[in-house]
Amino acid sequence: MKYLVDKYSRRIRYIRISVTDRCNLRCRYCMPVGGIQWLPHDSIMRYEEFLRIIQICAKRGVEKIRITGGEPLVRRGILGFLERIKAIDNIKELTLTTNGLLLGGLAKDLRSVGIDRVNISLDTLNKDKFVYITRVDALDKVLSGIENALSEGFAPVKINVVAIKGFNDEEISSFARLTMDIPIDVRFIELMPIGCASKFGSSSVMKSYEIRQLIERSFGEMEPLAPGLGPAQVFRLPGARGKVGFISPLSDNSFCSRCNRIRLTANGYLRPCLLWDHELDILGPIRRGITDQALEELLEQGIMSKPGSHKISYNYSGRTISLMNEIGG
Numbered sequence: 001m002k003y004l005v006d007k008y009s010r011r012i013r014y015i016r017i018s019v020t021d022r023c024n025l026r027c028r029y030c031m032p033v034g035g036i037q038w039l040p041h042d043s044i045m046r047y048e049e050f051l052r053i054i055q056i057c058a059k060r061g062v063e064k065i066r067i068t069g070g071e072p073l074v075r076r077g078i079l080g081f082l083e084r085i086k087a088i089d090n091i092k093e094l095t096l097t098t099n100g101l102l103l104g105g106l107a108k109d110l111r112s113v114g115i116d117r118v119n120i121s122l123d124t125l126n127k128d129k130f131v132y133i134t135r136v137d138a139l140d141k142v143l144s145g146i147e148n149a150l151s152e153g154f155a156p157v158k159i160n161v162v163a164i165k166g167f168n169d170e171e172i173s174s175f176a177r178l179t180m181d182i183p184i185d186v187r188f189i190e191l192m193p194i195g196c197a198s199k200f201g202s203s204s205v206m207k208s209y210e211i212r213q214l215i216e217r218s219f220g221e222m223e224p225l226a227p228g229l230g231p232a233q234v235f236r237l238p239g240a241r242g243k244v245g246f247i248s249p250l251s252d253n254s255f256c257s258r259c260n261r262i263r264l265t266a267n268g269y270l271r272p273c274l275l276w277d278h279e280l281d282i283l284g285p286i287r288r289g290i291t292d293q294a295l296e297e298l299l300e301q302g303i304m305s306k307p308g309s310h311k312i313s314y315n316y317s318g319r320t321i322s323l324m325n326e327i328g329g
């Protein structure tokens with residue numbers, strides 16, 4: 001097989017697809033509360049168009065697809081789309097990132113269409129703080145979504161926590177404790193200066209090593225686990241069932257060298273790097289009738305433009321202006 005490889009010899013195995021910019025929450029670091037300019041419907045990629053790209057990439061060694069958004073579970077017809085991805089040869093892993101609000105009602109269906117794993121984003125276990133950060137009173141729904149995912153047999157269920165100084169730093173240990181007795185993996189993500197998050201400023205960023213120190217102060221030293229293919233660093237608390245991971249785009253210098261992914265935005269742009277405002281239009285050429293071969297070449301061209309590393313630093317210089325709900329996180 002002729003793999004998709006970028007100019008720094010990183011093999012692309014993984015595509016993250018934002019299927020919609022719409023969402024039923026308004027997380028402060030991700031979306032403005034009002035005045036949102038939704039993408040016009042006809043500029044959103046149709047499922048058929050995504051499937052065509054996935055098919056081409058799967059023939060070139062892409063093995064993993066993650067569906068994200070906006071909130072992917074609000075898009076009509078999502079289950080049928082997932083089922084069709086699952087049927088594509090060579091796709092070994094199909095996963096979904098969700099805010100969990102609709103998971104209670106959909107966990108069973110997601111299991112039956114063959115989703116391998118769900119990641120649920122949850123930044124606080126406190127009801128009032130949840131209302132503050134998401135601007136919606138829905139913590140109970142998310143928690144019952146997590147319970148349903150576990151009882152439908154998703155194991156482990158991953159919880160993504162964006163760590164924010166002065167907001168959830170006191171809850172770090174509570175999140176880590178979730179990994180002790182149930183098959184839950186918790187992953188702490190450094191707050192990235194993308195779109196709305198820039199207004200938080202660098203003083204809100206908790207670096208992964210600070211989070212790790214907080215956890216080890218409460219639970220003792222964590223066991224480092226073998227790294228997976230992606231950029232997360234993973235550990236286990238003494239005696240725990242689940243794992244604790246760290247995504248450290250700002251504090252880990254080797255983060256970019258392990259990057260194996262590209263992104264497709266809801267409006268059909270290939271985004272080679274999350275933290276760089278450079279995108280290549282794919283939807284336009286598709287709608288103008290591009291052949292499969294030319295489309296494959298266009299995707300290769302986008303991958304070749306993937307930067308060796310991002311330029312964002314702690315002081316938030318080099319921030320990106322794109323909105324996270326369009327890119328998909």
Ligand code: SAM
Nearest residue numbers: 069070071097098099121160191192197324329
């Ligand atoms: N709505 C879904 C959800 O919240 O899981 C999927 C889309 S959301 C954009 C994907 C992930 O990006 C979530 O885990 C969210 O917390 C994370 N995210 C959004 N903005 C972020 C930022 N500025 N820095 C770090 N993570 C961010």
Ligand code: SF4
Nearest residue numbers: 023025027030070099
């Ligand atoms: Fe919606 Fe996810 Fe963004 Fe929150 S992080 S506003 S749930 S897309």
